[in-house]
Amino acid sequence: MGSSFGAALTAALLPETLLVAVALVCAVLPVVRPRERPDLYRWIAVIGLLGAIAASGSVLYGMRLNSSGIAIVVWNGGLVVDHFSIYVTIAACTFALITCLVSDTYVRRIPSRSGGFFALVLLVTAGVSALAAQREMITFFLTLAVVSIALTTVHALMKTDDLAAEAAWKHLVEGAVAMAAVLYGLAILYGVTGSTNLATVAGALRRGPGLATLGTALVLLGLTFSLGIFPLRQWVARAGEATPAAVAGFLVTMGATAGAVAWARFGVSGLGNAVGAWTGLTAVVAAAGLLDAALLAVRETRVTRLVGEMASAQAALLLLGVLSFGLGASRVPAQGATAFLFALGIFGVAVLTAFALLAILQAARLPDAISDYRGLAHRSPRAALLLAIALAALIGAPPLGGFIARLFVLESAVDAGYGWLAVVALAASVAVAIPVVRLIASMFADTGEETPFTMGATPLLSRIITASCCVAAFLATVLAQPLLMLARGGAGPLP
Template identity: 30%
Template sequence: MNLNFGVFTPEIILLLTACIVVFGEWAFKSVDGNNNKKNRNIGFVTLLGLTITLAILISFKVVSYGLPTYLGNLKESTFWGSFVLDDLSIYFKIIIVFSAIMTVLISFRYVNEKIIHVGEFYALLCLATIGGMFMSSAAEMITFYLGIELISITSYVLCAFNKDNQKSSESGLKYLVVGSLSSALLLYGFSLLFGLTGKLNFEDLALALEKFTTPLNTIYVIAIMMTLAGISYKIAAVPFHMWAPDVYEGAPTPVTAFLAITSKIAGFAAFIRFLEIFNLDVSSKLIILIAILSVVTMTIGNVLAIVQTNLKRLFAYSSIAHAGYLMIGFIPLLQGKVQEVSTILFYLTAYIFMNIGAFASIIYFSKYTGSTDIDSFSGVAKKAPFFAFVFSACLVSLAGLPPFGGFTGKFYLFVSAVNSGYTWLAFVGALNSVISLYFYVRIIKVMYFKDNKEDLVLGLPNAASLTAAIISLVGILILFLVPSPFIQMAIEATTSL
């Protein structure tokens, strides 16, 4: 029972950041009453807090390589089994915080212009990130549930943050209703699992559930179904994907980016944590369900994305489709080959870069075009060649073509599916990538080859979003050219499973 509060250092620092920026309205008020300056300062403080958090997490990672520790043995501090800080959770926390940093970077200008309560916006973003971090290292039902609720309720508020905007309020309400429904399902499943075993800890639960597997108890099956339904809404997998398009379209664009990236990563962290509790008997029966859901999810996402005319809506379907691709990675996990989880980790890393680049471009262009319709982006490539290039690169990467990181990620996912004996799944995945190429390339075509009707004037991008775009471009290139160190890191992260 080693109580080392050092394990919470990243969360505490992020919480302090949130507390500081929530007073931003007064604390960072500049003398001449310049709102821009104040908002910029608040954004910088948030960025600073997130960067310190990331640095500490990386130092945890370094510590786990065997260098001398300064906080004692972190991994044995489990707080009665409610909190684990293993390699997997550190990896997930690093990518969650990194994606939050990128989200803050791309939202600087948008927030400055369209959002009134800037301090609260960034504070809620930090708090949602804390929720995601707790989700990735929860080892007990209550912590798990509270982590999910922390990130969900914060997302409801963030979606409805443009208060005068009808669509924004609507997206908040829709997310709230779907989220509450699925959290009720999750809780009922948890209560049945608790009733079967009398345990709340995932580790004890896994041991105690053994005796219900042969023959498979029906109550156990119902509990699994309800719990999986509750979690799969978080990653927007079929059949709990219906909220995604409306919510993504209505929410402020930085929040859309946050939902598509950070929230989804946290959902996958939770999913992997939860799938760990099943033993091989159960999970071999779950495989076919997961495979079918994965196929349906990616097909629905890709097919429905074809008919979309709004970019945010299209990216909602694209993120649904990517949840489908990523679910392929669960199959080796369910077969007991935990090392193959590294494919999910690697693809999620690439996913951050691809989406951040795309959303940075969407935010930049839509500021001048005034809408996120695909047609309004016609001919922007001549005016802003760099952002158009980054956007195109990210789209090609999302479609899974070389020479970008998305190709490498998808390649590893499909190879692991083939190695697990699910060649047809890899085939369907590849087929879906071909379908997705159609609507991704359509956007590129509109940007490069369609003439814009009126004289569109594009201003200069701000430094923050330019940085984000450059980082994402470099990221997807590096993940293609030298993927091996990243794959190695992902494999090391899975050793604790």
């Protein structure tokens, strides 16, 4: 019995163990062999990520006859490896894999720190994966803090760049405020419940609703930083300006993934949909985040910041899926969970693709102002077409995969009784689409200045991966049914 439990625990934690082990290799190898080519660390990271995906797949295969959807529960319920956490692990590894394959240009700018960069990418991925399985307050906070610190360090790798250094410092200060809010909130909840297990919090809200509601509000306030939505969302738009676009895509995508997953675990696993305090606060935060991102996007004059605002709007939209976990009016179980996981995967790839294309244009010395993109199609038709597809996927334009994801999230919100929030989300989506449509139209406008530029400054592999992601935006519509089945496999009532 003990040996079988140990084997099950080892298998369940194998993805995170692999990621941390390979991260240590990437961190230590530059010290031992300082003259290795930066590409070596990238391929080491790629192998580690593929191994983690394979390990997650093996866990899913081992659970094929398990109707509960739970692989293992340890430490008095503090760690739960289930379909949800395994799906998040696969999604996070996929995001990191895309980042590793499109970050050639960035790595060439920091050859002496390339090993550290890929080590941080793997560490963040392991942190997001572990966060999806946490139900214990202490490890929940520590895992979230590790992800935040690692993302801040990625910001700071270009230490000779004044703008990057300033952004890293601001990210550190804002992150410290957010983590303090989470810590104080969890401390209050511990004081009310006398336990660090999130599963006991729901009962405490009935016994001491005042203090417990305050603690819940502080935790959710801190999570808005990781998620990248109002009010602690300034770093999202700043990331594109201060760091190379390929890295900014990783920061925004993994930050939003960590925040959304933590929100789901804290709210659904810890508080439950029957507790009005967290659902009401989440609905208000989602509405504010959607409207804030929409208003700022309409006024934006720089492309990288515009993509950042769009990513912030998508992150706020994920909260509609979180609110819809469980049974809706149609009595269909886990519809919100399926919508949440499907949208998480689609929007994550869309954000990474948009920033990867901006990285290609940055390497071609194209300025960042929206006005500088006018007539882009006459200078580089391929770049304009791919960027138009990526932006259209982000705003959820049909027939791209983003449209299916957005539609599914809105449907789940209406089914769960949040019709007013779906209307707000729809209005915000239309507002965000306005500057994007203007940008796409200007890219195909004739300016009379048709000086071509080459995309050859970016390595071929990065261009192939980016183009493949754009093609995937179309294929996501064709393959919507199997993708939804995959998301449904990761859905279910969070234990």
